[in-house]
Amino acid sequence: MSILVDDSTRLLVQGITGSEGSFHTQRCIEYGTKVVAGVTPGKGGSKHLGVPVFNTIEKAMAETGANASLMFVPPAFAADGILEAIDAGMPLIVCITEGIPVLDMVKVHRYLKGKSTRLIGPNCPGVMSPGKCKAGIMVGEIHVPGNVGVVSRSGTLTYEVVSQLTSLGIGQSTCVGIGGDALPGSTFVDILKLFQADEDTKAVVLIGEIGGTMEQEAAEFISHNMTKPVVAFVAGSTAPPGKRMGHAGAIITGSAGKASEKIKALSRAGVAIAPTPAEIGFTTNKVLERV
């Protein structure tokens, strides 16, 4: 098993005909992901990369049975694209787009309330269940199937972690990039719940960073609800306060946003903390030996 995506995933790509959309759709197909539809308004009826393109998500879902959407829509139109997918009843939306206005995401979250859609991202690398499905922009080759779940606010730091795991012979059940935005569709807690319930996941690696309180909320969840071991690293120990470190969500605006506070909360919850980002794989290995 795995979480969110697997070999039953039938992927639809929103913005399939754009340059990033094309490049990464091709990579997903090469990985073995079943890409069944693309949506670009105005290009319905054509084919792109051998995939049928539709004008609307509703039609694409009706004709292809797509059950997950991967989004490459530019930021000014991305919230509208997410709303369209929610309205069509899409079970899973993975939004790669970076730079969506915060108040647009406020509307998206309001519209999500009471609906069954799960949103991953925006501003994320996507979701990957090695050997089964790649719904994102991550490097496919560095992943191998296995029993460690990975959840992260970062993209490239996740590749770093996954390659450390793989080189130590530790495979992954699913890797989830929840994204670097301030209002992510899914939080650490949302994904930890899924990993806790997934029988093939034996341990979880959590990659946090400065800003917000998502790591503290995760710590609270872990101490009360998780029986599986969790390994964590929090990036940004050296980040100055008040400066936005690339990600919209990575800004220290109060003591809770500091890496040290997050690390404190996570260790109190029994999480194994990797002392440096280069030792996340090593720390995971030690934890797995104890299981």
Add this chain to the structure above:
Amino acid sequence: MVAVLKTVFVRLGERGFESHPLRFKEQGGKLKIHEYQAKALFAQYGIPVPRSKVASTPAGAGDIAVEIGDKVVIKAQVYAGGRGKAGGIKIVNNPKEAERAASQLIGARLVTHQTGAEGVPVSKVLVEEASNVARELYLSILVDGTSHLPVMMASEVGGMDIEEVAQSTPEKIFRSYIDPAIGFQPFQGRKLAYGMNFDGAQIGEATRLMTNLYKLFVDKDCSLAEINPLVVTADGRLLALDAKLNFDDNALYRHKDIQELQDKEQEEPLEIQARDWGIYNYVKMDGNIGCMVNGAGLAMAVNDLIQHCGGRAANFLDIGTLNNTERVVNSFRMFVADPRTKAVLVNIFGGMARVDVIARGIVEAYQQMDTLFPVVIRLAGTNLEEGQRILADSGISFIRANDFYDGARKVVEAAKGAMK
């Protein structure tokens, strides 16, 4: 609506964060504007502000004081907070004193607890009528990261840091979560206004002010709108004595008017330079190792690792995922422009960004400028072989790192070597 708000409270209560004073933080903001600009926007939106005008010369400040009245307040216009304690706000009794106070501020650098020791330059002062203050209150709006809703916060305790109020007297902070589908409602205004101990006609007046502030917040895509203090004058009027507006960077594309308000003088020169060269994710740090990384999380982790290895990064630099060589070349221009640079670490894990493009950019940079410092390069990910081939074929001299840790260790060594 009521039901929705209720669930929000219950959910927060379960998580135990409703009482967490530090949970309420600005989301996504970066662009700041001056107080006088924020007050102009307030006036446009019907939020009462004291009479004031901005001056960029001492004589100009004197003239405004003549116009406004004898007793005025001279306020240094800087982005940093903590002006009052730092001597950036002066109360004067006549135009002559106004001119003198302005001459002390204009052209000087103001050092507050929020600035570094070098302070920030003052090039303008706001000359404002002195208000007879009976009460100081607090009002703000930001987007709450847990409920995903704008939240308006009000307190009868104003004029001090709201984080301190949240810690010492959390029961004096009142909040209304705003449903974006229907906007700010009068009942929410009443709840907050009674919480601030208003009564009589002030309840309606405060509610109107809050409604207008929410309209401004949404219209202009603010990340923070804060009035601290909001005052009640001796004759019972409400006035925004201070005004702070920050804006969501991601939404600036639809607000040309706000973009134009930005005062580059108030920002770090290297960060302005980076932006002019198309590098948006650059933050100056206090070390001497230049860093070029793809991805914000990885870039932060690289800086952490450098410190762990005994060095200090000169900057945070995420080149992002745009696949062109220009941004790589410009990153090197930044390292050359920064006199502190002793060594450079390039750490790229290609995903959306392609390693071959980065490698081509590095070679171009070497061709265009004399790199006077050792460069450590670690490459991994998409199109790695092609990238390595480009670097090898170019014949440029650099220190190759095998992995992340190796790169940090080698660049720290190189920087120490360069300092000898």
